[in-house]
Amino acid sequence: MSKEIVYRNVGEDLCLSIPKENAKIVTFVTGEFLLTDAVIHRISAVFEEEMVLGLKIQPERQSSLQMANTFIPKHLSGNEKGQYLALDLGGTNFRVILLKLDPSSDLDCVVKYYIVPEEVRLGEGELLFKFLADCIFSFLDEFNLLGQNLPLGFCFSFPMIQTGIDEGILVTWTKTFKCKNVVGHEVVQMLKSALAKHKDVDVEVVAVINDATGTMMMGSYLDKRSAIGLILGTGCNASYFERVERIEKWKGKHTGIDEVVVDIEWGAFGDNGVLDFMKTEFDELVDHGSLLVKSFTFEKLFAGKYIGELVKQILLKLIERKVLVFNSKLTSNDWTFTAADVSNTLDEPDLHKILESLRSKGFVSASVHDAEIVHHVCTVVSIRGSLLVSICLASLLRRMNKDDVTIAVDGSLFKLHPKYKKYMELFIRELAPNKKFQLILAEDGSGKGAGLVAAVVTSLDKSVLHA
Ligand code: BGC
Numbered sequence: 001m002s003k004e005i006v007y008r009n010v011g012e013d014l015c016l017s018i019p020k021e022n023a024k025i026v027t028f029v030t031g032e033f034l035l036t037d038a039v040i041h042r043i044s045a046v047f048e049e050e051m052v053l054g055l056k057i058q059p060e061r062q063s064s065l066q067m068a069n070t071f072i073p074k075h076l077s078g079n080e081k082g083q084y085l086a087l088d089l090g091g092t093n094f095r096v097i098l099l100k101l102d103p104s105s106d107l108d109c110v111v112k113y114y115i116v117p118e119e120v121r122l123g124e125g126e127l128l129f130k131f132l133a134d135c136i137f138s139f140l141d142e143f144n145l146l147g148q149n150l151p152l153g154f155c156f157s158f159p160m161i162q163t164g165i166d167e168g169i170l171v172t173w174t175k176t177f178k179c180k181n182v183v184g185h186e187v188v189q190m191l192k193s194a195l196a197k198h199k200d201v202d203v204e205v206v207a208v209i210n211d212a213t214g215t216m217m218m219g220s221y222l223d224k225r226s227a228i229g230l231i232l233g234t235g236c237n238a239s240y241f242e243r244v245e246r247i248e249k250w251k252g253k254h255t256g257i258d259e260v261v262v263d264i265e266w267g268a269f270g271d272n273g274v275l276d277f278m279k280t281e282f283d284e285l286v287d288h289g290s291l292l293v294k295s296f297t298f299e300k301l302f303a304g305k306y307i308g309e310l311v312k313q314i315l316l317k318l319i320e321r322k323v324l325v326f327n328s329k330l331t332s333n334d335w336t337f338t339a340a341d342v343s344n345t346l347d348e349p350d351l352h353k354i355l356e357s358l359r360s361k362g363f364v365s366a367s368v369h370d371a372e373i374v375h376h377v378c379t380v381v382s383i384r385g386s387l388l389v390s391i392c393l394a395s396l397l398r399r400m401n402k403d404d405v406t407i408a409v410d411g412s413l414f415k416l417h418p419k420y421k422k423y424m425e426l427f428i429r430e431l432a433p434n435k436k437f438q439l440i441l442a443e444d445g446s447g448k449g450a451g452l453v454a455a456v457v458t459s460l461d462k463s464v465l466h467a
Contacts, residue, residue, distance in 0.1 A: 003037075004036060004037055005037050005040060005387075005427070005430055005431075006034050006035060006036075006383060006387065007034075008430075009423075009426040009427060009430060010383055010423060010426065013379050013383070013419075014034070014376070014379065014380070014383075016372065016373075016376055017372065018369045018372055018373060019369070022323045022369070022373075025318070025321055025323045026318065026323060026373055026376060026377075029314060029317055029318060029321065029323075030314060030376070030377060030380045032278075032280045033280065033380045033381060033383070033384040034380065034383065034384070035278065035384060035387060039277075039278050040387070040391060040431075042277065042278075043275070043278060043388070043391050044391050044392075044394070044395055044431070046274045046275065047065075047266075047269065047391065047392050047395050048395050048399070050063045050064055050065045050269065050274060051063075051065055051067060051264070051395075051399070053065075054066060054067030054264075055067050055242070055246055055247050055248055055249060055262075056248050056249060057248050057249045057251075061272075062272055063272070064268050064269050064270055064271045064272040064274060064297070065264055065265060065266060065268070065269055066159055066161075066171065066263070066264070066265035066268065067247075067262055067263075067264060067265070068159070068160065068161065068162055068262065068263040068264075068265060069162060069247060069249075069250050069260060069262060070162060070165070070209060070210075070213050070239065070260065070261040070262065070263050071162065071164060071165040071260065072165065072207075072209070072213065072217075072260060072261040072453060072456065072457075073254075073257045073259065073260050073261075074259075074456065075217070075220040075224065075226070075456075076217070076220055076221055076452055076455065076456055077456075077459070078103055079103050080101045080103070080452075080455040080456065080459070081101055081102055081103060082100075082101060082151075082455065082458075083098060083099070083100050083101075083148075083150060084098075084099045084101065084150065084151050084152070084153065084451040084452075084454040084455050085097070085098055085099075085136075085150045085151070085152040085153070085203055085451065085454070086098075086099060086152065086153045086154075086155065086447050086448065086449075086450035086451035086454065087132065087136070087152065087153070087154045087155060087156075087447075087450065088155045088157075088211070088214075088446045088447035088450060089116075089132065089154075089155065089156055089157065090155070090156070090157025090158070090175070090210075090211055090234075090235070090446060091157075091175070091176075091233070091234055092115060092116055092121070092176060093113045093114065093115060093116070094113070094114045094115075094116050094131075094132060094135060095111055095112065095113055095114070095447045096111070096112050096114070096135055096136055096139040097109055097110065097111045097112075097444075097447045097448060097450075097451055098110040098139075098143060098145070098451075099448060099451030099452070099454075099455075101451075101452075101455055107221065107448070109444075109448060109451075110143060111444070111447065112135075112139050112142075114131075114135045116128075116131065120179075121176055121177050121178070121179065122177075122178050122179065123179060123180070124179065124180050124181060125179040125180055125181040125182035125185070125190065126181070126190075126194070127179075128179045128182070129190045129191055129193070129194035130194050130197075132191060132194065133191070133194035133195045133197065133198060133201070134198075136195065136198075136201060136203070137198045137200075137201055140200075140201060140203075146200040146201065146202075147200050147202055148202060149202045149203075149204065150202070150203045150204070151203075151204050151206045151454045151455075151457070151458050152203040152204060152205050152206065152454060153206065153207045153208075153209065153214075153449075153450030153451050153452070153453045153454035153457075154187075154188065154191060154205055154207065154208045154209070154450060155208075155209055155210065155211055155214045155446045155447055155449065155450035156168060156170075156187055156208055156209075156210060157210045157211040157212075157231070157235070157237075157446060158170055158171075158172070158173060158174055158175075158177065158210070159171040159172055159174065159265045159267075159268065160187070160208070160210070162208070162263075163186075165206075165207050165208070165457060166188055166205055166206055166207055166208055166457075167186055167188055167189075167208065168186065168187050168188060168208040169184060169185065169186050169187070170182050170183050170184065170185060170187055171183070172292070172295060173292065174235055174267060174292065174295070174296055174299070175234050175235050175291075175305055176234070176291065176305070178291060178292065187208065188205050188208050191205060192205060206454050206457045206458060207450070207453045207454055207457045209263075209449065209450055209453050210237065210239070210263050210446075211231045211237070211410070211445065211446030211449070212229045212230060212231045212237040212238050212239040212263060212264075213229055213239040213261050213263055213449065213453070214229070214445050214446040214447065214448070214449025214450050214452075214453065215229035215230065215231060215239075215408050215409065215410045215442045215445030215446060215449055216228065216229025216239050216240075216261060216408050216442075216445075216449070217229070217445070217449040217452040217453050217456070218408060218410070218442040218443075218444070218445035218448050218449040218452065219406060219407075219408020219440060219442040219445065220408070220452075221442075221448075221452060222408070222440060222442060223406045223408070223440055225404050225405060225406040225438075226405075226406040226407075226408045226440075226442075227240060227241045227400060227402055227405045227406070228240045228241075228393065228396055228397075228400075228405060228406075228407040228408070229261075229407075229408050229409075229410075229442070229445065229449075230389070230393070230407055230408070230409045230410075230411075230414075231409075231410055231411045231445075231446070232303070232304075232389065232409060232410075232411040232413045232414040232420065233303070233304050233410070233411025233412045233413055233414070234303060234304045234305045234411075234412065235267050235296075235299050235303050235304075235305065236266070236267055236298070236299050236302070236303040236389065236411070236413075237263070237264065237265060237266055237267050237299075238264050238266055238392065238393070238396070239261050239262060239263045239264065240261070240262060240264070240396050240400065241259045241260070241261060241262075241400065242259060242260060242261075242262040243258065243259055244257055244258060244259060244260055247260065247262070266298055266299075266392060267296045267298055267299035267303070268295065268296050268297065268298065268299075269297065269298035269392075270297035270298050271294070271295055271296070271297050275297055275298065279297075279301075282310055282313040282314055282317070283300065283301055283310070285313045286300055286306050286309050286310050286313060287300055289309065290306070298388070301384070301385065301388055302381070302382075302384065302385025302386075302388055302389070303385075303413065304339040304411070304412055304413040305339070307339050307342050307381060307382070307385060307413070308336070308337040308338040308339050308340075308341055308342055309337065310381050311337050311341075311342055311374075311377050311378055311381050312332075312335075312336070312337040314377045314381070315337065315373075315374065315377060316332055318373060318377070323373065324366075324370050324373055324374075325365055325366065325367065325370060326358075326363040326365065326366050326370060327362060327363050327364050327365050327366070330362050330363065334362060335361050335362060335363075339412070339413055339416075339417075340416070341357075342378045342381070342382065342417065343413075343416045343417045343418060344357065345357075345374060345375055345378045346375070346378050346379065346382065346417065346418050346419055347418040348375075351368050351371040351372055351375070352368065352371070354371040354374060354375055355367070355368055355370070355371040358370065358371060358374065379419075382417065382419055382420065382423065383423060385420070386419070386420050386423035386424045386427060387423070387427050389424060390423075390424050390427035390428045390431060391427075391431060393407060393424070393428050393432075393437075394427070394428050394431035394432035394435075397428070397432040397435040397437055398432055398435065403436060404436040404437070405435070405436070405437045406437070406438050406439075406440055407437055407438070407439050407440070408440055408441075408442035408445060409439055409440065409441060409442065410441065410442050410443060410444070410445035410446060414441070415441065415443075421439060424439060425439060
């Protein structure tokens with residue numbers, strides 16, 4: 001049995017029964033995705049170093065981890081009561097949620113989805129906030145809530161510099177958003193200005209958070225041991241409880257607070273070059289084709305928005321090497337491979353079914369061998385993705401030094417990918433052998449979590465919730 005972590009844990013998923021010559025080429029082209037123990041340990045060391053730098057006031061060099069203070073000092077008490085509004089912006093759907101909290105009953109939610117059109121996602125910032133305010137107005141109108149004073153939690157899932165629990169300055173857009181004149185601006189103020197145009201809307205924005213933090217709060221509603229929130233969807237990020245004495249850069253008053261939620265913003269891990277040593281030619285190609293080139297290095301290695309494209313780039317290479325026969329008439333622009341294709345391929349034990357779906361994409365001359373190669377490429381890319389997330393999670397578990405930690409997870413990749421959870425459990429156990437942990441699904445964590453934060457905040461002393 002191999003001593004290497006990858007082979008010891010998931011080696012059996014890597015067997016290939018295609019002809020030897022082709023297997024050799026496939027193994028060679030995908031080889032770098034199966035991280036060696038030396039690479040794993042180096043990533044882990046670099047991550048830990050970047051975390052420490054990110055918490056300093058004047059680091060020796062700029063960390064790629066923002067380590068943003070969210071100013072959220074505690075979990076729910078369980079006694080919260082009342083109606084709270086939550087907004088969730090991050091993906092192509094914007095959600096408005098009404099949360100009714102009552103300690104004596106289950107969480108009651110009303111959710112409405114609004115598709116954010118491309119021209120809004122890529123247009124003027126003011127237009128985006130007008131769009132959000134219009135949706136909130138129509139939600140309140142529909143549920144007869146106009147004129148009611150409601151605390152609101154805003155889940156804004158982009159990197160922010162938070163100067164307070166209800167203030168966040170956008171650092172950069174990510175994923176599918178690139179609105180003008182928002183980077184460098186305080187987003188809660190932009191939302192408030194847009195809401196002010198609706199006279200009957202009487203909401204009070206009490207907190208701005210991101211989805212990883214929301215997921216942790218939702219996790220804590222489900223399981224009191226939750227201390228890490230993870231988003232594994234279109235993008236990827238995590239939040240965790242950090243000890244206040246380690247947050248050197250928090251200069252403001254924080255008497256009586258031991259721990260606070262830190263939003264790591266690990267999607268950008270490696271943007272300063274610290275991960276260059278493990279990037280493959282395929283990662284470079286995915287980056288070049290992305291909306292925001294040369295940013296969000298870590299996220300682009302595996303998150304939902306990119307994983308399918310990564311598989312496609314490897315398949316193109318294998319077509320070029322004539323290992324995959326497919327159909328030569330299709331150009332690379334004629335087809336796509338998405339995160340859903342990756343999940344469906346790995347969810348399908350029957351190679352003939354995978355073949356059928358390849359043929360339906362236009363690869364009319366694909367064979368069962370081709371189907372097996374596609375399955376293999378999806379496996380290899382998924383192993384690396386789940387391992388990368390696990391390396392960082394294991395580092396967090398070691399750093400937090402708590403007896404038993406629940407990691408609350410949300411996001412389409414985690415929910416729909418048939419193997420991610422299993423792979424992560426294996427890898428984390430291997431990398432943090434003495435730590436007790438469990439991964440739980442905290443569904444709709446981002447949105448509901450924002451409502452829960454609004455509930456927590458209303459019971460807190462606001463003077464300690466600022467930079
Ligand atoms: C954003 C994070 C967010 C993550 C998951 C990233 O692109 O920068 O703030 O938490 O996506 O949605």
